[in-house]
Amino acid sequence: MAHHTGEPVQCGFSCHPNPNKNGTFNIRAGYFLKEDIGLFDAPFFNLTKHEAESLDPEQRVIFECTYEALENGEHYFKIIGR
Structure with a gap:
């Protein structure tokens, strides 16, 4: 697994920097399979x-x-x- 921080993640759903925006996610980091x-x-x-x-x-x-x-x-x- 690789830890990711930095650039926005291409997550397949709507991402937005504002965590309060309805219908979106605010992802700043994650673990991804290599x-x-x-x-x-x-x-x-x-x-x-x-x-x-x-x-x-x-x-x-x-x-x-x-x-x-x-x-x-x-x-x-x-x-x-x-």
Whole structure:
């Protein structure tokens, strides 16, 4: 993840510097994923393409980090036979 401050963020909805302006957001900073979320291996996690596309990108990261933690534990893979 990358922390962003500075220039206004292209957020896909109406951003405005005045936080009191109705119907807009005032975003000054945020955290954004650096990785290409299109590289997520949905079939590996037994997810359909539609399910993967509807996942929050942070959930994809959780899937991958959980797998990496289990992989580093080795004991889990002896149990499931991988």
